[in-house]
Amino acid sequence: MAPFDALHGYSPSFLPLIPVDSPTVGAVDTLLQERQQLDKLLRENLLLAQNRMKQQVDKQRSKRQFDVGEWVYLKLQPYRQASVSVRHSLKLSPKYYGPYQIIAKYGTVAYKLLLPPTSSIHPVFHFSMLKKKLGNNVTPLVDLPTMNEEQVVVALEQVLQTRTITTD
Structure with missing residues (x-):
């Protein structure tokens, strides 16, 4: 209707x-x-x-643009990104990590960062996750959080057996 x-x-x-x-x-x-x-x-x-x-x-x-070679801080969201460890208190976990250098630009909104080799996250980020580094006096956490073994998502390979339960 x-x-x-x-x-x-x-x-x-x-x-x-x-x-x-x-x-x-x-x-x-x-x-x-x-x-x-x-x-x-x-x-x-x-x-x-x-x-x-x-x-x-x-x-x-916001109209933010970054150039290749600039240094930026990276904003991680552990409650949305499964590859980042979830802490007991999300309020007290760091908001920005870095600074990291931009090594490539994809389109108008995506940037590739030079992350440490030990990081387990994809290096391409949307510009809304980046914040330009200004000055030399602010030094937040440089190391990215590691992934715990408990957070690994196990994928199903094969269904071995099924059963049907009927309720009256």
């Missing part, structure tokens, strides 16, 4: 938007002119609303 049907209880009447120049009955001609004006007004209001929403969203967007 269309939303119009649910709201009004009947299907909308279809009046094609034919040119006003065509010879028609006077009442139909005025009705078509009113519909064209209403259609124009609705389109203008829709464009105004879209522009207003775009302006509000653009206030929150």
Whole structure:
């Protein structure tokens, strides 16, 4: 059921938007002119609303760009990345790691970092996970967290036996 049907209880009447120049009955001609004006007004209001929403969203967007060779801090999210160890208190775990050097740029939003060889995470990150290194006085954690043996996800190789339980 269309939303119009649910709201009004009947299907909308279809009046094609034919040119006003065509010879028609006077009442139909005025009705078509009113519909064209209403259609124009609705389109203008829709464009105004879209522009207003775009302006509000653009206030929150950041235009960060990094160059190859720059140093950045890496933001890791242990609750989303399975290859990062989960600590007992996520609030107290470090927010940024690094600094790491950018060695490649893929497209406009992805960057490859020069991570230590002991890291177990993929080296390509979205720009929202990176923060530019400014100055020399801030030195957060350089070593990436290691993965615990308990966090390893075991994949199923083969189903050996099945059974069906029926409930009455």
